[in-house]
Amino acid sequence: MQWHFIDCPDGSSDSRHLVVQTGCKQRCWQSIAAAHCLDCSSTWRLQLSKIYGNVFTVHFGPRKAVVLAGYETIKDALLNHAEEFGERAEIPIFRKITQGKGISFSHGELWKTMRRFTLSTLRDFGMGKRALEIRILEEVNSLIKYFESYRGKPFDTKMILNNAVSNVICSILFGERFEYDDPVFLTLLKLINQNINKTPLAPQLYNFYPSLGFLSGASKTVLQNISELNAFLQKLFQEHKEELNENDLTGFVDAFLMKQKQKPHTAFDNGNLVFTTLDLFSGGTETTSTTVRWGLLLMMKYPEIQRKIQEEMNRVIEPGELPKLEDRKKMPYTEAVIHEIQRFANIVPMGVSRSTPSDVNFRGYVIPKGTEIIPLLTTALKDEAHWKTPHQFNPSHFLDANGNFVRREAFIPFSIGRRACLGEGLAKMELFLFFSGLLRKFVFQPPPGVDKSDLDLTADVGFTLTPMPHLVCAVPVNEQTWH
Numbered sequence: 001m002q003w004h005f006i007d008c009p010d011g012s013s014d015s016r017h018l019v020v021q022t023g024c025k026q027r028c029w030q031s032i033a034a035a036h037c038l039d040c041s042s043t044w045r046l047q048l049s050k051i052y053g054n055v056f057t058v059h060f061g062p063r064k065a066v067v068l069a070g071y072e073t074i075k076d077a078l079l080n081h082a083e084e085f086g087e088r089a090e091i092p093i094f095r096k097i098t099q100g101k102g103i104s105f106s107h108g109e110l111w112k113t114m115r116r117f118t119l120s121t122l123r124d125f126g127m128g129k130r131a132l133e134i135r136i137l138e139e140v141n142s143l144i145k146y147f148e149s150y151r152g153k154p155f156d157t158k159m160i161l162n163n164a165v166s167n168v169i170c171s172i173l174f175g176e177r178f179e180y181d182d183p184v185f186l187t188l189l190k191l192i193n194q195n196i197n198k199t200p201l202a203p204q205l206y207n208f209y210p211s212l213g214f215l216s217g218a219s220k221t222v223l224q225n226i227s228e229l230n231a232f233l234q235k236l237f238q239e240h241k242e243e244l245n246e247n248d249l250t251g252f253v254d255a256f257l258m259k260q261k262q263k264p265h266t267a268f269d270n271g272n273l274v275f276t277t278l279d280l281f282s283g284g285t286e287t288t289s290t291t292v293r294w295g296l297l298l299m300m301k302y303p304e305i306q307r308k309i310q311e312e313m314n315r316v317i318e319p320g321e322l323p324k325l326e327d328r329k330k331m332p333y334t335e336a337v338i339h340e341i342q343r344f345a346n347i348v349p350m351g352v353s354r355s356t357p358s359d360v361n362f363r364g365y366v367i368p369k370g371t372e373i374i375p376l377l378t379t380a381l382k383d384e385a386h387w388k389t390p391h392q393f394n395p396s397h398f399l400d401a402n403g404n405f406v407r408r409e410a411f412i413p414f415s416i417g418r419r420a421c422l423g424e425g426l427a428k429m430e431l432f433l434f435f436s437g438l439l440r441k442f443v444f445q446p447p448p449g450v451d452k453s454d455l456d457l458t459a460d461v462g463f464t465l466t467p468m469p470h471l472v473c474a475v476p477v478n479e480q481t482w483h
Ligand code: HEM
Pocket: 088, 103, 104, 105, 115, 279, 280, 281, 283, 284, 285, 287, 288, 291, 347, 348, 351, 352, 353, 354, 413, 414, 415, 416, 417, 418, 419, 420, 421, 422, 423, 424, 426, 427
């Protein structure tokens, strides 16, 4: 096996700044892929693509994966060759946990059935509709009350934002939200977090070293955790099963259970209900709440941008009201900032690995059936051919000369193609309503004694790229300024 090292162009000796290629330690590869070093994020790609082109192979121990770099290449593969790159990679630890059930790590016909059902049920329960907007706004209001309780004093937003976003999923699943101190809600979140974050090895390690989880004994803990969570969810579902009424299905769980009843012995079984539910929690919670957290951090860093959003809202939103989805078209600047937050924060830098269901001939390369494919979304979101200042936070990437919002092709944080994010519509609703709702009520400032220049925009690497731990001060916006 060939090991290839490229020094970080800034000459830093910090391991997070190292740019290392093929089969190195997990930390190094993550750093490359995650573009951990903001200054060098595109440089490494340039260096590697200069040597290997935009399609190259990396070796993770005995495992080979093909990397796709740059927007044009990713688009060519995931859209123009949608079927050929349309499977999810087979990751042994996830197979062991999910038994191939659910959406995110399932395959073939089962995946198709679960994805189709979930999308249509999410639509029935309001994805993109007013009913869901009302539920999200209810959550935004609870969050505002929570933020107000700090009276402008510094606090950490991580847990409460996570809880608020989880609660939106809960209300889609069960038809109602939980109070933040409800013991059922707290137990559910504890069990979910223990699976997502608290396993002895981080999930991305399983991704790259699939067998390592088993060797280290970590899989035992993961499997224990999952069976505890499984039992808890089954109990919650059971309560719904007993209340099932065909004409009054209150949420996703009811709709799924009704299918179980109407179509026994099909894919609509308990296992698929549990893992589809968990896919909605795990896909839909940390991603969205992390993006909002990046947003608040960036607003503290760039108060002039924050002020422009608040001025825009003052112009188009009635005094005392929160922004609604219908206001979006009147808020091009806010829209541009939210898009730029997603582009800049780049929270899923490597996408989620795909695989080839059959041999593929792509751009002159023969890629065998079953090869893991890594679409490096970071190389599209920071592609120098598509963005004026790829490494700077610059909302004008999404504005024309007249200040109108403009869509950009290379904006693909939800990925593209067959297995693109299923929750994109919901996530966009949530990002707009949470972010603009919070900015309508508060000015976000660094804690006393911390200058905006001290705020660290370096990402912490986990399943997603998250902001480093930090505190925020949510200072209530003076009502007088709205008149
Ligand atoms: C800012 C928020 C979000 C981001 C950046 C994000 C990003 C992604 C990405 C990059 C993928 C991989 C797609 C691929 O393989 O091409 C994905 C898949 C997925 N996402 Fe999201 N996501 C977000 C929010 C959500 C929400 C709110 C939900 C659920 C309600 C969700 C559910 C899923 C599911 C189920 C998949 C697997 C799809 C499949 O395999 O068919 N995501 N997401």
